[in-house]
Each structure stands twice: as structure tokens, then as C-alpha cells.
Amino acid sequence: MRIRILGCSGGIGAGVRTSAMLIDDDVLIDAGTGIGDLELADIDSIRHVFLTHSHLDHVAGLPMLVDRVFDENFAVPLTVYAREETLRAVQDHLFNDVIWPDFSNLPTPQNPMLQYRVCSPGDSIDIAGRRFGAVEVQHTVPSLGFTVQNSQSAFAVSGDTKRNETLWPALNACDDLRVLVIEVSFPDEQQDLAVEAGHYTPTTLLADLQQLRHEPQIWLTGMKPGEEETILDQVRRASPDRDFHMLSRGTVLTV
Numbered sequence: 215m216r217i218r219i220l221g222c223s224g225g226i227g228a229g230v231r232t233s234a235m236l237i238d239d240d241v242l243i244d245a246g247t248g249i250g251d252l253e254l255a256d257i258d259s260i261r262h263v264f265l266t267h268s269h270l271d272h273v274a275g276l277p278m279l280v281d282r283v284f285d286e287n288f289a290v291p292l293t294v295y296a297r298e299e300t301l302r303a304v305q306d307h308l309f310n311d312v313i314w315p316d317f318s319n320l321p322t323p324q325n326p327m328l329q330y331r332v333c334s335p336g337d338s339i340d341i342a343g344r345r346f347g348a349v350e351v352q353h354t355v356p357s358l359g360f361t362v363q364n365s366q367s368a369f370a371v372s373g374d375t376k377r378n379e380t381l382w383p384a385l386n387a388c389d390d391l392r393v394l395v396i397e398v399s400f401p402d403e404q405q406d407l408a409v410e411a412g413h414y415t416p417t418t419l420l421a422d423l424q425q426l427r428h429e430p431q432i433w434l435t436g437m438k439p440g441e442e443e444t445i446l447d448q449v450r451r452a453s454p455d456r457d458f459h460m461l462s463r464g465t466v467l468t469v
């Protein structure tokens with residue numbers, strides 16, 4: 215399984231893109247501005263999009279993606295998987311025939327090229343030898359993390375979250391967790407803001423990480439632009455024995 219990071223920043227700026235990762239060539243987890251750098255042929259291969267939550271940095275590219283893959287002769291519809299609340303937000307606020315066309319009714323309501331599938335915490339969805347498991351996390355809106363397991367090993371992505379009791383047991387239940395992509399948006403100096411905004415800081419992440427029984431590579435994501443080095447330094451100092459890396463646009467992970 216190949217995981218290509220298209221964007222992993224918590225904001226915009228020259229050279230950075232917001233959250234999106236491509237699994238092999240057909241599945242996206244989140245559809246932030248990072249998908250705008252894909253070649254057209256790569257975009258056309260995408261048929262599944264898992265959304266962690268409804269915030270704009272995770273869905274901003276979705277309307278353009280759907281528009282790109284729209285083809286009246288499509289063979290396989292594009293399926294968006296997310297919590298019920300997330301799907302409702304996307305339908306009501308993006309694909310509402312005001313901001314963007316309602317592609318779930320096009321080209322015809324009977325045979326739409328965009329379809330929604332509710333994915334609740336605890337659900338798992340199998341796509342071509344990969345099992346996507348939805349995990350409850352704690353953010354300011356209903357949110358999910360995902361585990362992705364193939365026949366050999368697993369990786370996981372937290373989505374946006376603050377301290378929680380649900381992600382860690384789900385990770386411990388994975389067979390051979392090789393890679394964990396986890397958010398840590400703010401440095402310790404902004405602890406109060408992080409709690410209010412539903413995000414980890416190095417201190418809160420390290421406190422929760424003590425529950426993890428596996429020892430995967432840990433890739434940090436979602437950092438506010440300009441805070442990346444500070445956050446990585448704080449994380450490494452707090453836990454020198456763990457294997458931490460900073461995710462960046464273009465990183466390719468293999469599990």
C-alpha cells in the first residue's frame with residue numbers, strides 16, 4: 215500500500231497545501247487543497263473519498279475534484295464516505311446548487327456520478343484488499359480517524375482531534391501498525407487555544423501516546439504554518455525514544 219501525501223498543513227501559504235492523502239491510486243483520505251497538484255490522469259483514477267470531518271481545510275478541493283471526474287459516460291461513480299453529520303454539511307453547504315452543483319443528482323437522480331455513504335465510528339469498509347476502519351475522535355465537529363489494513367500491515371490517520379479515549383484502543387487492535395499519521399496543530403505555548411479548537415499540542419499528544427502499545431513510525435501533521443519546527447522540537451524533547459517525523463507535501467509512505 216502506497217500513501218502519497220498531497221497536503222498536510224493546517225493553513226495556506228507558498229508551498230503548503232491542506233490535508234489530503236492518496237492511498238494507492240484510487241482512494242483519498244480528505245480532499246483539502248493538496249489535491250490541486252495531482253496530474254489530470256491521477257485525478258481521474260480516484261473513485262473513493264473518505265472525509266475525516268467537515269472543516270474546510272479537509273474538504274476544500276472536493277467540489278473541484280467532483281467537477282473534474284464528472285463525465286456523462288462514467289462507469290463507476292465517485293463515493294464519498296463520512297459521518298452522517300459530515301455528509302449533511304457537504305450536501306447543505308457545498309453541493310447545494312448555490313456554491314456548487316448537486317452532483318448527487320447528475321447526470322440523473324437515478325444514476326448519479328456522486329454518491330454518499332455513511333461511515334460511522336466502528337464501521338469498516340473493504341476496497342480492493344484494503345480495510346478502512348472508522349474511529350471516533352474528539353474535535354469541534356463530529357470527526358473520524360481511520361485505520362487502513364491490508365494483508366500485511368496497517369497504517370492509521372487521526373484526523374483532527376484533541377485528547378480522547380477512543381483512538382488508542384483502535385490503534386492497539388491493529389495488526390502490525392507500521393505508520394501513524396497524527397495531528398499536532400499547536401505548540402505548547404498555545405495550549406488553551408488548542409483545547410478550545412479541538413487539537414493536540416506536544417504535551418497532550420505525548421500524554422495520550424502512552425496508551426499506544428505498538429511502536430510505529432509517527433508522522434506529525436496539521437501544524438499551523440510557521441510552527442512546524444517548534445512543534446517537532448517539543449515532541450522530540452518530550453519523548454526522545456519514539457520515532458517521530460514531520461510530514462510534508464510529497465512524502466510517500468509504504469506499508
Ligand SMILES: [Zn+2]
Binds near residue numbers: 267374
Ligand atoms: Zn478540523
